[in-house]
Amino acid sequence: MTLQEVTRLAKMGEGLHVEFKKKVAHPEKIVREIIAMANTEGGYLLIGIDDDGTVSGQKYIEEDIFILDKAIKSLIKPNLQPEKAILPITAKKGVAIYQIEKSNLRPHFILEDNKKKSYVRVEDRSIQASKEVWEIIKRQKHEQDVFFNYGEKETLLMKALTDQPNITLNQFAQIANLSRYMASRTLIKLVLANVLKIVPREMEDLYALK
Structure with missing residues (x-):
């Protein structure tokens, strides 16, 4: 240079x-x-x-x-x-x-x-990096199709994202009445499936439709 x-x-x-x-x-x-x-x-x-x-x-x-x-x-x-x-x-x-x-x-x-x-x-x-960002980085190295069942929690998530531009892990867990662990797994899977994008932040990551 x-x-x-x-x-x-x-x-x-x-x-x-x-x-x-x-x-x-x-x-x-x-x-x-x-x-x-x-x-x-x-x-x-x-x-x-x-x-x-x-x-x-x-x-x-x-x-x-x-x-x-x-x-x-x-x-x-x-x-x-x-x-x-x-x-x-x-x-x-x-x-x-x-x-x-x-x-x-x-x-x-x-x-x-x-x-x-x-x-x-x-x-x-x-x-x-949050635990979710860490997991996404690790799994994105291996390019493969990610499949998921579009169930009740995914429906509630998509409805929430039509009313607001983004959502946090805690907000999703509360809306869908999920444990933090299950909410995390769901969001990670949807990011890997290219349905959502994650925006890392110092306090709480944001998730938005891709």
């Missing part, structure tokens, strides 16, 4: 496919961004970019790369190895470019407080 291409990406600002940092101050947090991109649609992580998108570079960028690579290797499960390159800006400053592909091994996760936590990219943010 050329300096012109990096500058163009930085000027566009952070988004679904782009995240940039000035330096590797908190590698465990940056690892979450890498996981989120690998679990979603891939993208670029740029180190040495100011908050306003200025490509100023980072001093001794090799040290930052060493620290981040160590975190990637030790924290991310299953193992993930994004491609990387260094673009010199001056004699002492450079930009690190990590290219993250949508992973065939997704969902990737990190262990935090002895719990598996995964992340997905939503617009310009990386958020923790």
